[in-house]
Amino acid sequence: MLQTFLQIALDTPLNRLFDYLPPDDIESKQLTPGVRLLVPFGRQEMTGILISLSNHSEVAKDKLRPAKQLLDQSPLLDDTLLNLAEWISNYYHYPLGQTLACFLPGLFY
Numbered sequence: 762m763l764q765t766f767l768q769i770a771l772d773t774p775l776n777r778l779f780d781y782l783p784p785d786d787i788e789s790k791q792l793t794p795g796v797r798l799l800v801p802f803g804r805q806e807m808t809g810i811l812i813s814l815s816n817h818s819e820v821a822k823d824k825l826r827p828a829k830q831l832l833d834q835s836p837l838l839d840d841t842l843l844n845l846a847e848w849i850s851n852y853y854h855y856p857l858g859q860t861l862a863c864f865l866p867g868l869f870y
Contacts, residue, residue, distance in 0.1 A: 765789060766818040767828060769800060769809035770858040776850075778857070779809070780818040782827040789814075795836025795843055798828040810838065810861050838864060 768778040781800050783792060796811050806829060818825060838846070838861070846864060850857040 764816065764822065765792075766815045766825070767792065767798070767811055768813045768815055769798060769828070770812050770856075770861050771800070771802060771807050771809045772858045772862040773802075773807075774856055774859065776854075776856040778812055780815075780820050780825055782822075782825050784828045784831060787831050791831060791834070793836050794840070795838040797832040797837060799830040799832060800828045801826050808832065809858070812843065812857070 765783055767781045767783055769781055770778055779800070779802070781798070783789065784798075792811060792814060794811055794813055797808050798811055799806055800809050842864060846860045847857060849855070850860040853860075
């Protein structure tokens with residue numbers, strides 16, 4: 762069975778996605794791009810947006826941490842909005858996580 766890794770955008774000035782393991786209590790069919798997840802980030806917890814699922818991570822599996830909680834039952838952002846955010850991020854050389862933070866009201870992200 763292949764290991765699934767979550768690629769999550771966080772509202773940080775770093776222009777990259779962060780890899781996490783799925784939460785233990787979540788079925789893989791609930792993990793669709795555009796849902797929010799609560800994840801550990803350093804000594805704090807942050808809300809991130811799931812961008813994609815992958816079978817590969819550049820980080821060793823024993824160094825990855827699992828996401829804490831799935832916050833949405835269905836995606837807040839559909840494929841059209843995710844593609845638009847990615848285009849804006851690339852065009853303006855702005856981190857995807859911070860771009861997505863502009864798409865959602867402050868209480869959601």
